[in-house]
Amino acid sequence: MTDTTYVSARAGTRSTGQRLGRIALRAGLYAVLILFALWYLMPLFVMLTTSLKSLEEIRTGSLVALPREITFDAWKTAWSGACSGIKCEGLRPYLWNSVLIAVPGVALSTLIGALNGYVFAQWNFRGANLLFALLLFGCFIPFQVVLLPMARMLGILGIAGTIPGLILVHTVYGLGFTTLFFRNYYVTIPHELVRAAKIDGAGFFRIFWSIFLPLSLPIIVVTVIWQFTQIWNDFLFGVSFSQSGTQPVTVALNNIVNSTTGVKEYNVDMAAAILAALPTLLVYVVAGKYFIRGLTAGSVKG
Amino acid sequence: MAPILDIQNLRKSYGQTEILKDINVAIEPGDFLVLVGPSGCGKSTLLNCIAGLEPITAGRLTIAGKDMTEVSPKDRDIAMVFQSYALYPTMTVAKNITFGMKVRGVDQATQDAKLKEVSELLQISQLLNRKPGQLSGGQRQRVAMGRALVRDPALFLFDEPLSNLDAKLRVEMRTEIKKLHQTLNASIVYVTHDQIEAMTLATKIVVMKGGVIQQIGTPAEIYNTPANLFVADFMGSPAMNLIPARVHRDGHGHRIEITRARSEPLVLADNRPLDLPQDVIIGLRPEDIAEAGYRSGEAVQQAPCMVDMVEPAGADTYVVSELGGKPVTARLHAETSAMAGQELDLAFDLGKASYFAPETGERLN
Numbered sequence: 319m320t321d322t323t324y325v326s327a328r329a330g331t332r333s334t335g336q337r338l339g340r341i342a343l344r345a346g347l348y349a350v351l352i353l354f355a356l357w358y359l360m361p362l363f364v365m366l367t368t369s370l371k372s373l374e375e376i377r378t379g380s381l382v383a384l385p386r387e388i389t390f391d392a393w394k395t396a397w398s399g400a401c402s403g404i405k406c407e408g409l410r411p412y413l414w415n416s417v418l419i420a421v422p423g424v425a426l427s428t429l430i431g432a433l434n435g436y437v438f439a440q441w442n443f444r445g446a447n448l449l450f451a452l453l454l455f456g457c458f459i460p461f462q463v464v465l466l467p468m469a470r471m472l473g474i475l476g477i478a479g480t481i482p483g484l485i486l487v488h489t490v491y492g493l494g495f496t497t498l499f500f501r502n503y504y505v506t507i508p509h510e511l512v513r514a515a516k517i518d519g520a521g522f523f524r525i526f527w528s529i530f531l532p533l534s535l536p537i538i539v540v541t542v543i544w545q546f547t548q549i550w551n552d553f554l555f556g557v558s559f560s561q562s563g564t565q566p567v568t569v570a571l572n573n574i575v576n577s578t579t580g581v582k583e584y585n586v587d588m589a590a591a592i593l594a595a596l597p598t599l600l601v602y603v604v605a606g607k608y609f610i611r612g613l614t615a616g617s618v619k620g
Numbered sequence: 621m622a623p624i625l626d627i628q629n630l631r632k633s634y635g636q637t638e639i640l641k642d643i644n645v646a647i648e649p650g651d652f653l654v655l656v657g658p659s660g661c662g663k664s665t666l667l668n669c670i671a672g673l674e675p676i677t678a679g680r681l682t683i684a685g686k687d688m689t690e691v692s693p694k695d696r697d698i699a700m701v702f703q704s705y706a707l708y709p710t711m712t713v714a715k716n717i718t719f720g721m722k723v724r725g726v727d728q729a730t731q732d733a734k735l736k737e738v739s740e741l742l743q744i745s746q747l748l749n750r751k752p753g754q755l756s757g758g759q760r761q762r763v764a765m766g767r768a769l770v771r772d773p774a775l776f777l778f779d780e781p782l783s784n785l786d787a788k789l790r791v792e793m794r795t796e797i798k799k800l801h802q803t804l805n806a807s808i809v810y811v812t813h814d815q816i817e818a819m820t821l822a823t824k825i826v827v828m829k830g831g832v833i834q835q836i837g838t839p840a841e842i843y844n845t846p847a848n849l850f851v852a853d854f855m856g857s858p859a860m861n862l863i864p865a866r867v868h869r870d871g872h873g874h875r876i877e878i879t880r881a882r883s884e885p886l887v888l889a890d891n892r893p894l895d896l897p898q899d900v901i902i903g904l905r906p907e908d909i910a911e912a913g914y915r916s917g918e919a920v921q922q923a924p925c926m927v928d929m930v931e932p933a934g935a936d937t938y939v940v941s942e943l944g945g946k947p948v949t950a951r952l953h954a955e956t957s958a959m960a961g962q963e964l965d966l967a968f969d970l971g972k973a974s975y976f977a978p979e980t981g982e983r984l985n
Contacts, residue, residue: 508706510702510703510704510706511708513693513702514700514706514767515708516692516694517671517673517693517694517698517699517720518694518719518720518771519694519720519723519724520719524723528708528719532710532711533709533710
């Protein structure tokens with residue numbers, strides 16, 4: 319009798335100990351995660367607060383302090399008055415340039431990637447594996463390598479320094495990844511679907527349009543986010559293949575930050591940087607949950 | 621009548637590998653042809669060749685009298701039901717069924733009428749607005765058949781359509797397919813690895829192995845006179861007993877001597893006019909061996925045999941005894957008093973016995 323009491327009492331302490339241990343572990347885990355989150359959010363915090371301060375306050379105050387007096391002047395300047403080189407029209411025209419480049423660039427590379435992926439996954443042809451390997455290789459080519467040949471190509475086509483030229487560049491260099499995304503997604507769709515549609519009388523494009531595209535929403539979202547981020551954030555192609563008036567926002571941001579005369583306007587720089595980053599942020603917020611879902615989407619059950 | 625499907629000297633290879641070797645088959649309108657064989661025998665490849673989904677390497681293939689060698693699947697006047705059903709996942713049942721007609725530009729009124737007719741025939745009218753993902757296996761199977769039926773083709777192709785269903789549903793759908801065949805009098809080519817499906821559905825069976833046709837015949841022909849050891853063993857459940865035996869000639873015919881490990885050899889007489897070599901393999905269906913007293917006839921002979929195992933199966937009881945070094949199954953009535961480890965008088969009916977050459981496996985009688 320006493321023995322059993324003793325045993326159960328000991329078991330009780332052990333389980334309490336275990337529970338405490340679990341709680342401590344959990345708390346530690348949260349502490350570490352929160353610490354990392356703060357660490358990564360710090361720059362954004364500094365940017366936001368700095369952009370809302372006046373130059374005077376930036377000079378006198380601490381970097382991480384909250385603004386004493388909130389002013390949107392810096393945002394106004396960044397939007398429409400900041401100077402890059404000799405022009406002082408802010409980011410506005412360049413943001414529009416970026417939209418003009420990114421939207422068709424994303425649409426074209428996604429659509430062609432979908433078509434390519436459909437062919438690689440469902441229509442076996444001679445040399446398909448080699449061609450796919452080459453396309454994949456395209457994903458890993460450093461872009462610096464292609465700058466000169468591409469400049470020559472754009473020159474021959476007569477679209478050097480134009481927005482269509484940049485759209486072409488982004489479409490071509492996006493195809494490696496977009497094809498890979500769609501091919502890997504379509505590979506999970508049973509071949510019998512194509513066979514059934516063939517017997518039903520549907521042709522190559524009809525099958526793509528009526529059967530494969532309607533299945534593709536998750537992977538389209540993934541590809542659009544990926545491509546939009548790539549094209550919007552691109553600097554190298556933008557700076558290489560644009561001229562005054564067709565520069566994307568990343569290039570303009572660089573020019574604004576680098577062409578200050580006299581006092582460095584940190585608040586304007588910060589506001590401009592946030593403005594330039596806002597669209598990609600927006601895309602993630604709107605479509606982010608589809609992004610994860612699309613990346614992990616498995617086979618399509620018929 | 622002209623054959624609806626005629627295949628002559630068809631060959632199919634992938635590179636150096638020959639998948640189908642010299643296939644010759646023809647069926648009449650209204651025939652239910654079943655291609656049966658173990659996996660990898662080429663039966664599905666043959667079906668895909670008929671559908672035009674795989675090009676043929678050599679030979680001739682006609683459907684309804686027209687040469688199909690260069691004709692694409694959509695122009696072959698065929699419809700196909702796939703093992704995975706291959707329903708279009710984003711379309712409703714109604715759209716799945718009418719997709720083929722829509723692609724071919726059939727007018728809306730005809731589409732609606734056909735859809736109504738087929739969905740009533742298959743009892744899927746209440747499912748028309750659902751997506752394939754919301755259907756059970758049996759319902760998907762019906763929709764897949766509806767998609768084929770609505771086309772009204774010259775030839776139906778079925779690629780193992782029941783193998784994804786559970787056992788009970790499979791038997792139900794089997795009956796339905798048979799009923800459909802009888803009502804519509806359609807011409808069908810049906811692939812399966814299940815020999816019971818083949819026996820129950822077919823008007824004509826093609827047994828294949830390793831890309832070669834082993835035998836073509838009605839279910840009764842295949843069952844009663846298998847062309848070789850492979851067909852004998854593959855068709856029928858439990859399988860045909862294939863027992864090595866020695867043949868002695870006497871005045872009336874042949875005496876078949878089968879060795880037994882624990883007793884005197886079993887000697888059976890077969891007085892049919894045959895010409896057998898000295899060494900044969902005798903093939904006896906389990907139902908050709910019964911309990912003594914329950915079977916009579918000219919060719920029936922009795923002998924006591926040691927029972928090794930008793931397997932009650934409800935309607936029948938199977939009894940296993942060792943003959944010629946092989947476990948031999950006999951089909952007895954359910955109320956038999958047979959007990960493992962005891963001797964039992966068995967009646968052997970040699971009226972339908974098959975004989976095969978041990979070396980080649982070919983049928984001798």
